[in-house]
């Protein structure tokens with residue numbers, strides 16, 4: 001029997017406890033011995049059948065020689081970071097769903113795990129219940145990853161699905177996502193793209209071997225997206241999605257960003273709805289591999305956490321291939337130096353003429369119920385810095401910019 005513990009009994013933590021008990025026999029069969037949930041750390045009191053296992057004292061877990069694996073599902077950097085460091089230094093493997101912590105401290109915690117011969121696993125930190133991290137560093141290990149792009153946040157994909165597909169308001173869709181246990185404690189992290197940003201940083205580090213800090217990554221959420229943009233997207237065979245992406249550029253730097261995008265209706269990412277995530281990984285040997293499944297929620301996320309606990313129990317020695325370094329260098333290219341095609345919506349007199357003069361050839365889009373003097377166009381790919389400069393010119397000619405969204409083709 002292997003003793004395990006959980007730090008945090010919130011949405012994910014309670015799911016981990018329930019799954020360990022519900023699938024106890026299956027888990028014991030796979031690991032070769034039972035995983036016994038000995039302790040749960042939480043400052044709150046809970047009326048659950050396993051209430052006797054709660055403690056408010058971290059030392060009860062750290063100093064318990066039976067506990068070999070601990071799930072950190074508290075969220076946030078502090079005190080999860082301090083607890084994780086102490087556990088790893090004490091020879092206890094740590095598994096986590098905490099993308100914020102991995103995005104900020106992943107390199108350091110992986111090094112600490114290596115130093116102490118244990119594991120730091122974080123399958124649940126990206127894609128919720130979708131197996132993604134292990135497949136990238138194990139099953140796709142023979143590939144150079146050329147590019148990763150995907151829908152990495154379940155809450156915003158749920159909101160966009162409800163808002164643009166079913167006419168539900170942004171506020172109502174967000175409130176539902178919170179009720180369903182999809183959203184972060186502070187849902188600003190979801191709707192402003194920070195959660196997806198942390199996830200793309202983790203995937204970038206995993207794929208390219210260097211730590212990528214969220215501050216280096218251009219990040220834009222879904223709060224500026226309107227029904228009008230969705231109608232224009234539809235008119236040109238596209239749909240609106242929040243996309244996180246990373247790829248290595250010819251100059252060796254990484255194009256890494258999170259932003260709304262109009263993706264082609266034929267794209268595999270276009271039909272990913274509700275809380276589902278879809279992540280496309282392009283390997284130089286495999287070509288495109290698509291990972292799809294529930295990206296948030298109690299039991300899907302618990303599934304990934306418990307699988308990591310089982311892996312850490314089954315193979316207690318450090319896994320050397322799950323590793324990246326923090327070399328102190330910012331590997332991310334300034335987004336203004338990258339290239340994009342754009343959808344642009346403006347308002348003002350003679351907009352079509354002004355747009356053609358400034359952007360060259362543009363494709364004009366149409367929708368019913370367009371605002372007076374509203375014009376929407378698609379513009380050819382150009383350096384983002386040039387695009388922004390031309391937007392300035394538009395403003396100088398008294399046109400208001402109502403919307404600007406990248407066009408992506410995957």
Ligand code: HSE
Nearest residue numbers: 153154155182184296
């Ligand atoms: N708030 C996150 C999401 C939870 O909606 O994707 C899973 O990481």
